[in-house]
Each structure stands twice: as structure tokens, then as C-alpha cells.
Amino acid sequence: MTIGLAHAELIAVLSAVTGDEPRVMTVRSGDALPSGPFELGHRSLQAGLREWVGDQTGHPLGYLEQLYTFADRDRTHEDAGERTISISYLGLVREQAAPGAGKPGWHGWYEYFPWEDHRGGRPEILAGITGRMQDWVAAEPARREHRQRRVDFAFGLDGAAWNEDLGLQRYELMYEAGLVTEAGSPSAKNFGRSMFADHRRILATGIARLRAKIKYRPVVFELMPESFTLSQLQRTVEALAGLTLHKPNFRRLIDQQELIEETGEATSETGGRPAKLFRYRHAVLEERALSGSKLPLSRN
């Protein structure tokens, strides 16, 4: 047994937004994230994954960034004493290139995390979740206060506002409390659709990262078609954040960043007054550091 030798694996969280629904690419009918061994011959991890995704999906991959490297004991390779190291990536795929809603492979984010979509108000499922979280808080008197603070903060209770960035913390709290079947306890109740091994946690990591990133980097445009209306752009952001935004302020935010420009054309497919079409200003944004731009939320 060589010291420091391990199986290396790549796992991808590939996301697209189609029809106002954020989706993730899956295998095994939605039970697992696509993954594969890290083979020699690639110039780098990044290049390896890009090539491999191209082969597997046929979709060109736009934005790609490393998420996290996992190597917990329970991820040990079955047929040896060697450990498996999983290096996860977040990739964004353009809407046009992604298959339609019905096609297999792509599943909605909120199938796995129904409590994360607040576009239609606070989801009803949250009442059940926070009720059980309270049981968990009360279960261990010594840590009660600390647990209560964590739960209130993560789920927006006791005066705290719902924070869409905390999806990973919420999943981890639910895992600790035994509210997801991946936790393995036999008595576990499950909320949302579960996944193979720790893939749902990796998905949560990807979602949280993307939700945080859209606030200070113009990555949304990696998910948009070549030309789009401001409403389309807003609905895409809303889909990712799981929140509704204040329309006038969203528009003000967008054009003061000077990230987009009019194409000169308009579309009347939206029902009412025709909307101007915009395109992303590629030249500018490679080096754009949007400082502290928070999303313009709308109260309910």
C-alpha cells in the first residue's frame, strides 16, 4: 500500500436555465451527477473535464470553475484500501445548446431542493422542515442555543431574512438532523429527491457557489442566448436565486454596470409591448470586477 496513492475522479455540476427553470445534468435518470476517472494525458484538470464533457454530452461548455475536492472516509474505493478523491467542477451551459425540458439527463434543481425556490413565496415544505429542525435543536440541551442560532440564521427564522446564498448550510444542517436519506440513519425522513452517495451535497455546493457568484461576476450571461430581453435576463437570475426581484431596480442595476448593449431589434413574443433585444458586451467583461453589487430584492 503506497502512501499518498488514491483514485482520482472528476464530478461535474453542469447547469443550464431553460424555460425559467434551472437544471442540472444528471446520469442514472437523475440519481447521480456525471463523473468519471481522471485519466492521464490531459494537460490539466480543467482541460480534462472540458474534453470529457464534450464527449459525453455533445454540448459546448462555456464557463467552468473548480468547486471543491472531497475525500471523506466513506468515499473509500470499494475494492481496495485506497481512497477516492473527487474533484468537483461547476460548469455553465447556454440555454440554446441545452436539451428541452422533457429530454432525459437534465433535471430541475428544485426537484432535489424544493425548499430553495422562493419565487412563489415561502414554500410550504419549509414548515415541515423547520418543524423537524426544531426537534433536533431541542434534542440536545447542551448545544441547544448554538443549534438554534444556526437554524434561525440558515432558514430565516426569528427575524432573520431568508438568504438564498445559504443553500449549502441548509442542506448540511438537514443532513446533521437526519432529514435527508443520504445521512444513512434508518429513521431518516427525506425532503426533496435524494441522490447517489454525496452527489446531492455536491449539487448544493454548486448551487450555492453560483448564487453567490452572480452577484459580483457577470456569469449569468453564460446561460443566456446571444440576444435576450431584460425580462428574460431578470427571470434567469430569479430562477437561479430562487427569488423574485424588483423590476425597475434590476434594470437600473444592469445598465449602470454597462455590461449589455441594444441589438437594435425587438421582439413582440412576450405578449405586451415589444421588448428591446440586448446582447452581452464580450469585450468588456473579461476583466470586470463588479464590486459589491447586491441583488435588488422585492418584498414578496
Next chain:
Amino acid sequence: MTIGLAHAELIAVLSAVTGDEPRVMTVRSGDALPSGPFELGHRSLQAGLREWVGDQTGHPLGYLEQLYTFADRDRTHEDAGERTISISYLGLVREQAAPGAGKPGWHGWYEYFPWEDHRGGRPEILAGITGRMQDWVAAEPARREHRQRRVDFAFGLDGAAWNEDLGLQRYELMYEAGLVTEAGSPSAKNFGRSMFADHRRILATGIARLRAKIKYRPVVFELMPESFTLSQLQRTVEALAGLTLHKPNFRRLIDQQELIEETGEATSETGGRPAKLFRYRHAVLEERALSGSKLPLSRN
């Protein structure tokens, strides 16, 4: 040759601030970052590193977060066809626990990146660097415009302000342009002290991450002693950011976050009027998400 099998290695960027100077723990008299094989038997990477750092340094490790996982071709293990995967971590060590300035093992950040310290104004070395960067920009006419934009943005030229968060981009540009010996080209001029393999790049990654993080998470306190004055706190932040801050606004920022409280004592070691001592409010901050707090910079 087994597919997906690789050597796994941990690399740590351990930082402390002593005497207004940010330092990093090194081995080989400052030529390399501490690293070691990832052995079986640890519960997780995090636990593995924590234990290993404790053994190696004797210092308790406060904050710890994963930085990045590297696996480029040039990092291939010498005596086999197998690749080495390096998982890097950023760790923060409290000032009191860290050894003094003279002791071996700890070296100042700005020994490796002298152009990153702007506390005394724009460093003179930057003139030499940007001069050579301009040569690189001009060297390939086809990519001139693009390169010019990248350089101007990263180094704060042509109207752009110096942005302390872009340390990694600056190092990578200098690498591309052959201004650091690690790039391997024989004609390379070197700025700053170089390190073994890609360790200096990993250090740059850690510095950039920490500089970004202190703006929205109260990690500075992981580097402070139990009680401290506001000026001490400010000088620690200034050391990390490589910038001077506007004192009144820094204080306003700090106390509107409600992260610290007075101990009731004061110290007159500072020379002038005695300063109140403060301590960090541990109970609060575990779940504190400081939204968009930018640093209060001072002009010049």
C-alpha cells in the same frame, strides 16, 4: 498503469501577522510551502491537514479552508507515470502562537511579492514590472489590445485603480510574460523571491483569497490576539490588504458590524493617548454574513 490512480499531496498556506507584517510558514529556508502526502486513516482532508500541521509546527490552527486542487502535467510524479494531485489549503494562525520575525520558518509575504505592498505608496519595483509588461503587450500585435486591457486592469494603469484582490491575476500575467523564474524560460528576469515548483503561485492564490475574504467575513480576528486596540486591528487589515485605510471610516465600519466589544481595559503602550482594548464577540460571528462591506480606502 491504472486509470485514475494518482499521488495525493496536501500543501498548506499558513499565515500569521506579526509586527504589522503578514507572514507565511515555509520549509527549506523559505523556498517551499510545507507539504506532505495525504495518508489514509484521516477522517477527511481537513482533519488530515489539521493533525499534520499540529505535528509539524506545534501551533494550533484556527481557521482552515480549502484553496484549490492542482494537477497539471508538469506536476507529474518523477519516478512513475502517475500524476501528483496537490490539494492546497489556507490556514490562519494567531499572532501570539506564531514565532517572532527572526525565527526561521516564517517569511514575509512581500519578500515574494514586493509589488503587492502599497502601504507606503506605489512600490518603485512596479515601474520596472509594468515597463516589461508593456514589452510583452507589444510583442504580439494580434493580441495587443486584449493584453493591454488585462495589464491595465490588473496593475491599475490607464485610469484604473489598484485593486488589491487581483494578486493572483498579476502573478499569472507576470508568469505569462516571463517575469518570474518559475516560468522556466532561460531569459526570464525575476521579480521578488521565487519558490520551488508552483509554490509561489499557490501562495498568491492564498493571499488573493484572504484579501477577498476579509471584506465579507470576519476572519481577521483569527489572526488577532485575545484583546487588541482598534489601531492594531486596522494595521493588521492594512498588512493583509497591502493598503492604508481611512481611520475614522474604518472605525465606523467595525462598530456598525457589532463584531467586537470593549474589555473595559486600556493600554498606553502605543505612545499617545491610551487606547481601549477590545475583544471579538465569538458568540455572534459564527453565522455572520457581512454583506458587501468594502474596505474604507484612503486616497494616498
Next chain:
DNA sequence: TCCTTTTATACTCGAAGTGAGTATATCCGG
């Protein structure tokens, strides 16, 4: 002793940014 230096702490003010609401424009379909 008092005056200067040094550092700490407190207050003010205008510019810019943000949350929230209202008003006008232009299409479609009856």
C-alpha cells in the same frame, strides 16, 4: 509647569447608492 507631539476618539457633511413606488408607452385581441 506648560507646551508640543503623538495617538485615540468623536462628529459633520455632501455625494452616491439603494429600496420602493408611480407614471407612461406600445403591443395584442376582442
Next chain:
DNA sequence: CCGGATATACTCACTTCGAGTATAAAAGGA
């Protein structure tokens, strides 16, 4: 041609932020 729907434009109060100024309390030398 009128109502419904969507797009776009403007306003206003409030908060935050950059920048500067003023006062307080020690040390040390003339």
C-alpha cells in the same frame, strides 16, 4: 377603440460611504 398585458421611464426618501475636521488624553522636553 378599449382593456389587458408587458415594457420602459421617472421620482423620492433613506442609508451608506468617502472625506475631512475637531476634541481628548497620555508622554516628554523646555
